[in-house]
Amino acid sequence: MSSKVDKLVKMANDISAFFDADPDKTIAAAGVKNHILRSWDLRMRKAIVEHLKHHDGEGLSPLAKTSVAQITI
């Protein structure tokens, strides 16, 4: 992974670690997705979606993967 994608993966995982506290993982995934949609610049969103698409989201936590999969550009 490039350092740029590394950082985005770390950011997505950090966000997921917060929302993962919710026992309802559907709610947790929605929380992660909404947070990314509401706070990430478009080029960052595109990059993480591409990373999931082309590299199977290497490095993303399970919740982060689920959430990023729900993001449409």
Add this chain to the structure above:
Amino acid sequence: MSMKKEKDFGTPASAATETVNLEIDGFKVTVPAGTSVMRAAASIGIDIPKLCATDSIEPFGSCRLCVVQIEGGRGLPASCTTPVFEGMKAITQNQKLAEVRRGVMELYISDHPLDCLTCSANGDCELQDMAGAVGLREVRYKPVETHLNAQKDTSNPYFTFDPSKCIVCSRCVRACEETQGTFALTIDGRGFDSKVSAGQNEDFLSSECVSCGACVQACPTATLMENNVIENGQPEHAIITTCAYCGVGCSFRAEMKGEQIIRMVPNKDGKANHGHSCVKGRFAFGYATHKDRITKPMIRASIQDAWKEVSWEEAIAYAASEMKRIQAKYGKDSVGGLTSSRCTNEEAYLVQKLIRAGFGNNNVDTCARVCHSPTGYGLKQTFGESSGTQDFDSVMKADVILIIGANPTDGHPVFGSQMKKRLRQGANLIIVDPREIDLVKTPHVQADYHLKLRPSTNVAIINAMAHVVVNEGFVDENFINARCDVASFNKWRTFIADERHSPEATESITGVPAAQMRAAARLYATAKNGAIYYGLGVTEHSQGSTMVIGIANLAMATGNLGRDGVGVNPLRGQNNVQGSCDMGSFPHELPGYRHVSDPETHGLFEKTWGAKLSINPGLRIPNMFDAALDKTFMGLYCEGEDIAQSDPDITHVHAALRTMECVIVQDIFLNETAKFAHVFLPGASFLEKDGTFTNAERRISPVRKTMRPLAGYADWEVTQMLSNALGYPMNYSHPSEIMAEIASLMPTFAGVSYAKIDELGSIQWPCYDEASAGTPIMHTEEFLRDNGKGLFMLTEFVATQERVNGKFPLILTTGRILAHYNVGAQTRRTENNVWHSEDILEIHPHDAEDRGINDGDWVGIKSRVGETVLHALVSERVQPGVVYTTFHFPESGANVITTDNSDWATNCPEYKVTAVQVTKVTQSSEWQDGYRAFTENQLDLLAQAAHA
């Protein structure tokens, strides 16, 4: 613009609500019970002569000048210490009183130099005034021994103590105790030998004096006098304005002589400071006219080139053309800008407007990114508004004060003094901090509990306290049912009740004994009024937002919201950090914290601004750096910020700045960021422009022009010129017009106007309509969320990824010190360097001994990202395993070692947790050597500008 003095009523106002009727010199007067005769008289324009009394401190009754007669009473009581009573008849002037007063004055003057014409206080001396008031015409006494040859103490850089002029009225001593709470002064000796003494017969500089100026303010003679007045004479007019340092936002009288500032005097009517000040606001204003000020616009093609001074027209045209060129080459989103918490609301508003409407993207951010962005996020989520809940005065009703990760006596000193006053009155105190801040133990104040936690474990602590609240039955069920989202509370209750959050289970994480955590939680939870104050020790963590949410959860669970004496109170760092955030400085929010994609808001702004706006969030500051290195962000307009010093992992920041093709810096100095700039637009200090600042209690206060801008333009005018050159027209003729636009767009500012600020002095938002005087305490009826209910959120403790190991066994945490402010660009250019001339590393004796380190040794501090060298201070203020430094000097390179770890929600850097190793060294670091060479080169390129 007159020099009209503030009226001195002699004694403080009574807070009583019941009133008393009396007669003074035959005039009827009604005053609150508990009012002194002196104050009652002053309230109807009868000024009883006085020397030892002033209305900022409690009466003392020592000078005997204010004696009066009370009908039916005995003797001649002092009017300052005599309270009124119903039906009282007081006489303030008759022959007998006049003789006594004249006798008193004769004694005072017999041991006072008769040099009025050449005295620095000439025209501003209460002793001189009283001599006139009592009609003193001769002094019959010829004392054998006097104090007239007592030596001056000139050790303090800002004021002189001349004991030959002292009348030992104790006003300075009492101001130091009551107003400041430092207790640095005392009356030493007895009888004739009585004298004011700093510390244990030390000079002022060596004593515990913090140079707040309260003693100088209280002194009725020229005994304690500002050096500026001694050197330049008395000011001739005064303008009320607001301090440009910390988030307390003190109101000051800028006392002037023409356009020369003579002194800054705290404004008695200032609602944030009530006539008090700190060393920075009171004295450290010399930077504003420092020789380092740059007053000519400059440009250059590359940072290797010499600067070239140009006209404003050329600089603005060049800056605009470069930004347009970059956008044409790299795309619309390849440029952005930063607003400043050191500039006014109106200026922050204009910069973000320029970026959103002029650049056509949302790439705007501000320094709150690196300080209180988690506050904005956490309180918006839970309470519905990104701000603290109280006014400062609320602390005077608090019964238990819980301070988390804040050091008010250093970071917010004037509020720190108010807090100390409440603590001396008996409020309990809990401190959560890895380091022993002054409030843990200071004269007449001692914390009930100091939870000395390991850095990075805040969330475990707040969860443990909440666990105690829930499991020991301290929940305020009535508050929850009436005011909160009950479903979210029930979910949270189940979460927090789990054993993993108990003090016993978290003791191994936090290092705080479980019994201590439980006791502290019980103390807070059972308080009639429990108030939480927090600072960057909460926010600057990877779980900064989680911790803010945890604090909000705890306050809601215990019902400590919505009234006087309680609340959640973020102590904001910079003077206008609240305001710059309010003004829409975040890349995902338009002014008023409304998301850029919200259709209604988006439509409103597009219509008002007449521009197409993006619905996509822009880049945050750290994202800008990453994008720069990725060659997708190549132009930056940076107003009043110094990211090249203040941001973490500075080597990365510098690399990003070097990559950008056009960096425009608008500042008063060639700061660290300007060394990487291609366009320099000279800024104006807060003394050179009109506008408003918003402090930590949401108080919008006036900033008023006291002198013309040294470079010709206020910052809002420069932004306007740049916007016009970019093709997006702005045509404001005064900042009041900008505020009018803000008020038309932000519901919470709807009732704000310059006319109302002038009328009221200041306004706390929300201020919804023209009739509203603002909102000192928020959420009194309902929260500002859509459903009006407070939201509980789950706050799992997640350990930081910054771990200690054998190679990096210590945790470095950073903070600030009283004498300096933020990156130090202002205070380093003042005499405040006398107190703190370099950043030093505090290290515990055990860790120092292990490494053979002694006080004053050079030590290398190495983290996973960099290394720097500082002098060591061996101190038990830090716990074993923790080292501490400040970040006020660029050459220290504190941010060479901090990492890019950041808050999960906002990317606020984790400044407070960096794993390091500390070793004794003999020379500066490689980075420091490189920094010195780079700086020398840049200063040389600057010097060439004037000769180009």
